[in-house]
Amino acid sequence: MTRLRTAIDDLGDATGEETGALLLAAARHAVTYRTAPRARQRAEATYGQSVAAFDDALPEDGETAEQVLDQLVRRAVPGLHAATGPRFFGWVIGNSHPVGVAADWLTAAWGQNTANHVAAPAAAAAETVAARWLLEVLRLPAESAVGFVTGATMASFVGLAAARGEVLRRAGWDVEAQGLFGAPPVRVLIGDEAHASVYSALHYLGFGKASLLRVASNAQGVMCPDAFAERLARDVPPGAPLIVVTQAGHVHTGATDAHERIVPLARARGGWVHVDGAFGLWARACPAHAPLAHGVEGADSWATDGHKWLQTPFDCGYVIVRDAGAHRRAMTIAASYLPPVSEHERDPSHYVPELSRRARGFATWALLRHFGSKGIAAMVARHCAQARLLAAGLAAEPGITVLNEVVLNQVAVRFGADGDGATGDALTRAAIAALQEDGTCFAGGAKWRGRWIMRLSVIGFSTTDDDIRLSAQAIIAAWRRVASTAAAS
Numbered sequence: 414m415t416r417l418r419t420a421i422d423d424l425g426d427a428t429g430e431e432t433g434a435l436l437l438a439a440a441r442h443a444v445t446y447r448t449a450p451r452a453r454q455r456a457e458a459t460y461g462q463s464v465a466a467f468d469d470a471l472p473e474d475g476e477t478a479e480q481v482l483d484q485l486v487r488r489a490v491p492g493l494h495a496a497t498g499p500r501f502f503g504w505v506i507g508n509s510h511p512v513g514v515a516a517d518w519l520t521a522a523w524g525q526n527t528a529n530h531v532a533a534p535a536a537a538a539a540e541t542v543a544a545r546w547l548l549e550v551l552r553l554p555a556e557s558a559v560g561f562v563t564g565a566t567m568a569s570f571v572g573l574a575a576a577r578g579e580v581l582r583r584a585g586w587d588v589e590a591q592g593l594f595g596a597p598p599v600r601v602l603i604g605d606e607a608h609a610s611v612y613s614a615l616h617y618l619g620f621g622k623a624s625l626l627r628v629a630s631n632a633q634g635v636m637c638p639d640a641f642a643e644r645l646a647r648d649v650p651p652g653a654p655l656i657v658v659t660q661a662g663h664v665h666t667g668a669t670d671a672h673e674r675i676v677p678l679a680r681a682r683g684g685w686v687h688v689d690g691a692f693g694l695w696a697r698a699c700p701a702h703a704p705l706a707h708g709v710e711g712a713d714s715w716a717t718d719g720h721k722w723l724q725t726p727f728d729c730g731y732v733i734v735r736d737a738g739a740h741r742r743a744m745t746i747a748a749s750y751l752p753p754v755s756e757h758e759r760d761p762s763h764y765v766p767e768l769s770r771r772a773r774g775f776a777t778w779a780l781l782r783h784f785g786s787k788g789i790a791a792m793v794a795r796h797c798a799q800a801r802l803l804a805a806g807l808a809a810e811p812g813i814t815v816l817n818e819v820v821l822n823q824v825a826v827r828f829g830a831d832g833d834g835a836t837g838d839a840l841t842r843a844a845i846a847a848l849q850e851d852g853t854c855f856a857g858g859a860k861w862r863g864r865w866i867m868r869l870s871v872i873g874f875s876t877t878d879d880d881i882r883l884s885a886q887a888i889i890a891a892w893r894r895v896a897s898t899a900a901a902s
């Protein structure tokens with residue numbers, strides 16, 4: 414900070430001083446936010462309270478930059494969850510690592526439009542190199558193309574757009590030219606517990622939910638390979654265009670589909686396999702956990718996130734497509750005022766739905782460089798061990814059941830007596846509310862297989878084993894309060 418302040422003080426011209434003072438003030442607010450201890454991990458203000466805090470009439474006269482910044486901080490901070498903290502286990506959210514945040518500040522300050530390599534040479538170059546590093550760290554085919562998107566939802570959208578184009582092209586239909594009406598039917602096989610975002614990506618592409626061939630899941634929420642083989646044999650005519658959607662990392666259990674069985678079956682039918690690996694694909698970056706995602710490398714496209722296990726700030730996801738030509742056919746935007754691209758150059762917009770966009774390659778490059786492949790492997794291994802530690806601590810308490818086999822970083826927990834339907838739901842929801850009220854750590858809930866669960870995702874770089882122990886104690890204490898109230902009523 415002192416060095417930064419000196420650098421700002423040294424700025425010569427008046428505009429520079431003003432800009433410098435503003436950016437330094439923003440940095441101060443950010444540092445205060447990131448370093449101040451907080452009593453509770455959940456936001457203190459609800460959505461409604463936050464709307465009330467922001468909700469003024471549109472000002473006619475503008476305010477000074479300093480006033481605006483102060484107002485923003487004052488109104489926003491109460492409504493911020495501690496998603497960058499060590500005991501935040503809600504949804505699946507990385508910690509927005511300071512190295513990524515710093516790179517992202519520069520990204521915003523540099524203001525590059527990352528559409529193409531002429532408009533933004535450095536931004537395009539950072540993506541080119543970060544793309545290569547991603548393929549290396551995730552152990553995916555080196556010839557693949559990579560698009561830097563907002564997250565895994567858009568990554569699946571792009572991967573499945575490439576899939577749709579290619580399987581139809583093989584059937585003699587050019588979907589990019591002819592559209593979907595009148596096209597040969599594409600069969601899409603998907604696990605019945607695939608992530609909701611993949612179903613959304615499919616319906617954006619014209620594959621409505623009712624048209625999908627769903628495959629039954631096992632107790633961990635991933636496809637039963639036998640059920641997959643049966644559905645393929647029964648419902649997909651030989652030669653029909655085929656897309657198979659698998660997952661690496663079920664959102665509640667962390668389990669991964671049996672790719673070593675599913676991929677060869679799909680390939681034997683000429684199918685395209687797309688993997689939703691929003692966080693689970695990162696198991697491949699860790700030698701100890703890579704076997705979980707064995708066979709994934711045989712697929713055709715992969716969706717994953719930077720803002721989960723790589724800890725980039727929001728938003729950042731990656732779509733990886735083995736057939737770079739199919740990827741480009743699905744996404745390229747061409748116009749006479751946009752520069753041509755030679756085989757030695759790469760235009761970021763040829764791999765994503767947007768033309769103008771943020772330079773996500775800078776933060777990705779910075780974090781891959783900061784962690785190194787060994788650092789990522791160690792972080793994934795640590796989170797998986799911490800998830801097991803948390804699960805073991807909770808399972809030892811009467812009335813708490815860990816429902817999943819903790820193979821990765823996700824823990825699904827149920828409260829109350831086993832088989833206790835509606836009562837167990839009520840107790841589980843009450844335990845989640847009690848934990849959030851206490852605030853030592855944060856966990857959310859979900860309805861899984863007809864029953865409410867507490868979901869815990871260990872994925873923040875800053876979580877220590879002590880944080881896990883403290884969190885287990887807090888969850889147990891919340892549960893005891895709920896159980897004793899229930900017993901008394």
Ligand SMILES: Cc1ncc(COP(=O)(O)O)c(C=O)c1O
Nearest residue numbers: 505564565566608610664691718
């Ligand atoms: C398994 C899985 N797939 C897809 C997604 C969607 O990712 P995003 O929110 O980055 O679009 C998530 C988000 O948690 C997820 O866990």
